[in-house]
Amino acid sequence: MTKNFLISRDVLFGNPDRVTARISPDGSKLSFLAPENGVLNVFVGPANSPQTARPVTDDTSRGIRSYTWGYTNEHILYLQDRNGDENWRVYSVNLGSGVVLDLTPFEGVRAEVLALSPKHPEDVIIGLNKRDPEYHDLFRLNIETGNLTMLVENTNFSSFEVDDEFNVRLASRMNQDGGSDIFRPAGDGNWETFLNVDMEDVLSTGFFGFNKTRDIIYLVDSRGRNTAALYSLHMLTGEKTLLAEDSQSDFSGLMTHPTEKNVQAVAFCYDRIRWTILDTAIARDLDYLHGVEHGDMMVVSRSLDDKEWIVAFTVDKSPSRYYRYDRNVGKAVFLFTDRDKLDGQSLAEMVPAIIKSRDGLDLVSYYTLPPGCDEDGDGYPDHPLPMVLYVHGGPWGRDYWGMDPIHQWLANRGYAVLSVNFRSSTGFGKNFVNAGNLEWGKKMHDDLIDAVNWSVKMGISKSDKIAIMGGSYGGYAALAGLTFTPKTFACGVDIVGPSNLITLLETIPPYWKPVIEQFTKRVGDFRTEAGRKLLQERSPLNYVDRIERPLLIGQGANDPRVKQNESDQIVKAMQAKNLPVTYVLYADEGHGFARPENRLSFYAIAEAFLAKHLGGGFEPIGQDLLGANLTVPAGVDFIPGLGEALSDRR
Numbered sequence: 001m002t003k004n005f006l007i008s009r010d011v012l013f014g015n016p017d018r019v020t021a022r023i024s025p026d027g028s029k030l031s032f033l034a035p036e037n038g039v040l041n042v043f044v045g046p047a048n049s050p051q052t053a054r055p056v057t058d059d060t061s062r063g064i065r066s067y068t069w070g071y072t073n074e075h076i077l078y079l080q081d082r083n084g085d086e087n088w089r090v091y092s093v094n095l096g097s098g099v100v101l102d103l104t105p106f107e108g109v110r111a112e113v114l115a116l117s118p119k120h121p122e123d124v125i126i127g128l129n130k131r132d133p134e135y136h137d138l139f140r141l142n143i144e145t146g147n148l149t150m151l152v153e154n155t156n157f158s159s160f161e162v163d164d165e166f167n168v169r170l171a172s173r174m175n176q177d178g179g180s181d182i183f184r185p186a187g188d189g190n191w192e193t194f195l196n197v198d199m200e201d202v203l204s205t206g207f208f209g210f211n212k213t214r215d216i217i218y219l220v221d222s223r224g225r226n227t228a229a230l231y232s233l234h235m236l237t238g239e240k241t242l243l244a245e246d247s248q249s250d251f252s253g254l255m256t257h258p259t260e261k262n263v264q265a266v267a268f269c270y271d272r273i274r275w276t277i278l279d280t281a282i283a284r285d286l287d288y289l290h291g292v293e294h295g296d297m298m299v300v301s302r303s304l305d306d307k308e309w310i311v312a313f314t315v316d317k318s319p320s321r322y323y324r325y326d327r328n329v330g331k332a333v334f335l336f337t338d339r340d341k342l343d344g345q346s347l348a349e350m351v352p353a354i355i356k357s358r359d360g361l362d363l364v365s366y367y368t369l370p371p372g373c374d375e376d377g378d379g380y381p382d383h384p385l386p387m388v389l390y391v392h393g394g395p396w397g398r399d400y401w402g403m404d405p406i407h408q409w410l411a412n413r414g415y416a417v418l419s420v421n422f423r424s425s426t427g428f429g430k431n432f433v434n435a436g437n438l439e440w441g442k443k444m445h446d447d448l449i450d451a452v453n454w455s456v457k458m459g460i461s462k463s464d465k466i467a468i469m470g471g472s473y474g475g476y477a478a479l480a481g482l483t484f485t486p487k488t489f490a491c492g493v494d495i496v497g498p499s500n501l502i503t504l505l506e507t508i509p510p511y512w513k514p515v516i517e518q519f520t521k522r523v524g525d526f527r528t529e530a531g532r533k534l535l536q537e538r539s540p541l542n543y544v545d546r547i548e549r550p551l552l553i554g555q556g557a558n559d560p561r562v563k564q565n566e567s568d569q570i571v572k573a574m575q576a577k578n579l580p581v582t583y584v585l586y587a588d589e590g591h592g593f594a595r596p597e598n599r600l601s602f603y604a605i606a607e608a609f610l611a612k613h614l615g616g617g618f619e620p621i622g623q624d625l626l627g628a629n630l631t632v633p634a635g636v637d638f639i640p641g642l643g644e645a646l647s648d649r650r
Contacts, residue, residue: 006619007345007412012405013603014596015040015063016338020300021310021322023047025118026073027303029095030310030324030335038596039063042076044095047308047324050335056093057100062594068113071121075143077113084558084590086110086509090126092143103146106130110511114138115162118259118304125151125162133510140166157183158514161207163214164261169235170194170207170217174514178202178521184235197223199521203396204228204250204430212261218243220251226429230254230266244268244276250427255282258304269427271352271364272296272401285309285327292332293321296402310335314402316350316368319343342403346371348411350401351379355454357447361423361435365451366399367460368407368417380459386614387416387461389452389481389489393472395424395436395444413607413617416460422447424522437522440501441480441538448477449485464490465614469606471495471592472562478551479540479570486548491613493606495554496562496591499570500542501535502526509560544573550580550638552609554602556589571634582609582635582642586628597627608640621645 015035022031030047033040036055040063045053056076057064067078076093087110090103104111106128115125122144127136131153138152138160152160152168158180161170171191172182178199183191197205204222208230211218215235222228229245244251244266253267257279264279265286273296277283289297295315302309309325311332319337326333337343348368355363373381388410392399399419407417421428422444424436436444448468455461468481468489475497482492498504505519505526512519524538525531536542551574555567567583574581584605586598593599604624611618621641626649636643 005346005412006617007408008341009409009600009603009607009619009624011339011341011345012409013599017340018043018322018336019320019338020067021312021335022067022069022301023303023308023310023324024069024073025071025304027305027308028073031067031069031076032322032336033064033067035063040065042067042078042093044076050324056095056098057091062588063596065594068116070124070143071116071118072143073121077116077124077143079111079113081590082558083588084556084592084594086560086590088112090124090141094144101143101146103141103143104128108133110136112136114160115164115166117164117166119164120166123166125166127154127160129511134513136511138162138168156514161210161217163210165214167214169210169214174202174517176517178517180205199517200430200434202518203426203433208254209256210261212259218254218256218263222250222430226431228430230263232263243278246270246274246276248428250429252427253298255299258302258306267298269400271354271366273298284330285325288330289323289325289332292323295321299325316401316403317347319403346412347403347408350404350407352401355420355451357423357443357450359443361432361447362428363420363422363447363451364399364425364428365418365420366401366404366407367419367455368404368411369460370411370414370416381416384456384459384462385416386414386465386490386616387418387455387467388610388614389448389466389468390417390419391448391468391470391474391477392419392421392425393470393474394426395422395440395473396426396433398425398427409603409607410610410616413611415610415614415616416455418451418455418460420448420451422451438524438534440476440523441484441540445477445480445484448481449488452488467491467493467610467614469493469495470497472497475553475562476540480538482549482551483540483543483546486546489549491550491552491609493552493554493609494567495593495602496556496559496567497553498562498566500539500566502532502539503569504562504566505535507563507565541570541573544570544577544579547574547577547579550582550609550613552582552584552606552635552639554584554593554606555586556591556593557585557587558590561591575634580635580638582638583633585631585633587631588629595629598629601625601628601630604645605639605642608642609638612640623648625649 020033041055041057043053079088109130112127135154140149157171159172180197184194186192208218219233228250230243246268249270252269255265293313295313311323313321319339319342322335323332410417475494478492478494524535571583604621
């Protein structure tokens with residue numbers, strides 16, 4: 001593969017052109033995120049003229065990633081932290097005056113938005129851990145004035161359910177067994193038990209809003225079954241009615257009418273998203289929309305009168321596409337793609353595959369092959385390829401089918417790419433999730449190795465040219481790969497991954513402490529002698545002497561979840577043994593790389609690293625370090641062109 005065929009990294013990892021499109025509650029305006037002076041900001045314009053949208057925010061640093069419409073139709077609310085510390089602040093933008101207010105201007109405090117309501121358009125319910133870093137008190141916040149009114153002084157709850165009248169209806173608390181006890185108000189500030197969820201069901205059971213009369217709450221529940229189904233639960237009588245279920249996969253999302261609040265459709269995702277229609281009123285709409293584009297369809301925004309929908313289509317071989325759908329005339333009008341420059345590129349298909357683990361579990365996986373390597377079209381390359389095993393984070397998350405920039409980047413460079421939903425991944429029933437309890441570095445890692453062996457057997461990968469790469473838990477998996485199975489991988493790339501599970505758990509953010517049993521029951525209990533022994537056995541830091549292959553590490557200095565020390569300590573240990581490690585540290589990042597300049601620089605370095613050890617295509621680092629706030633405390637000389645690129649920045 002020659003350089004002429006390489007897709008520029010900036011096209012894949014730079015800012016999107018437009019993303020997160022939303023319709024205003026009254027249907028008159030359209031909003032989306034787009035770069036302004038190289039930084040993602042909120043743009044707003046007439047719904048029927050998106051090309052005239054203009055920026056209404058002025059972020060100049062990290063870019064805005066999360067926002068919503070206020071029900072006034074004249075306010076945008078968004079969240080922002082500082083340099084990746086995840087102490088989110090709530091901001092409001094008055095579209096009429098252009099005034100931007102920091103509504104929660106408190107240092108070292110994390111704000112959470114819990115509820116908005118068309119019945120109280122000028123207010124929002126938020127949580128603030130200002131009084132106690134471990135617990136979020138509930139406040140009613142006026143989005144125009146910033147006035148705060150406390151609703152609940154919270155001393156032991158981890159989450160709340162609030163209805164459209166801004167009544168606090170339920171509160172949850174994790175118990176010592178790792179389960180969840182759910183309470184409802186009993187008057188005079190007291191609470192009474194509403195229901196209990198055992199530890200095995202916690203990750204697959206939860207609430208998804210109330211009906212119009214607020215006497216029914218929608219409950220996703222795996223108790224007494226394997227896959228999580230959607231039910232309606234009467235708040236007074238306790239009557240529970242099944243609404244939708246799937247035998248293979250958990251509930252994955254729902255559509256409810258904006259004002260009537262009845263459930264209209266439910267999504268399930270095994271290998272691809274599938275919709276179950278409950279309300280025939282939208283059956284014709286969904287049938288039409290499924291024919292508009294290929295790919296997985298999601299209605300991402302609806303006006304209150306339900307006449308205007310914003311619909312997004314996810315496809316594996318093209319950018320995401322947004323449409324505005326007018327229900328009155330039954331027609332969808334194309335708005336834009338999220339990355340225009342991807343149109344017309346030679347992108348690769350993402351192929352779902354079910355891989356059997358050694359103990360019989362079905363591992364829903366996805367692989368991507370370089371374009372042109374499968375001439376007979378059987379889904380496998382004509383010759384085995386170097387491969388990157390790309391491991392998702394969490395671990396309580398999952399991989400999905402769709403346009404994945406990592407997959408496309410690596411496939412474009414000549415690698416096969418494989419992502420595996422190993423045990424502990426969510427979406428495949430509670431038995432699959434719980435099969436990963438206390439299995440970090442053991443059966444969870446065995447699943448990855450089984451998938452690697454499958455790829456070799458199927459002729460996808462060369463056994464001596466496989467890299468392991470990932471972020472967060474995926475970073476841990478990369479470290480585990482190089483220490484627990486040192487001969488399997490040719491190299492590893494760890495992004496914000498923990499190296500020592502004891503120090504990881506001892507330094508979790510204070511607002512995670514109310515759910516600490518989630519970690520102790522599923523990862524290991526750092527508070528007991530037996531638990532610490534298990535965690536030591538599963539910590540890659542303790543097996544540095546086994547490492548035989550090169551390692552690249554990327555870390556954010558302000559990461560509140562996986563502290564910088566997790567990377568520092570394994571780098572120090574490897575240096576003491578003269579093992580090849582390159583360490584890239586970002587001063588203005590946290591748990592991952594939000595700034596596109598930082599993201600682009602790391603993948604430029606990773607590309608050179610992978611090319612050196614796997615032999616794939618390589619676009620030189622060149623100017624891709626410009627604007628990035630990075631240092632390389634170790635291993636500059638191990639990456640081709642890195643020293644020169646660093647010198648060119650100065």
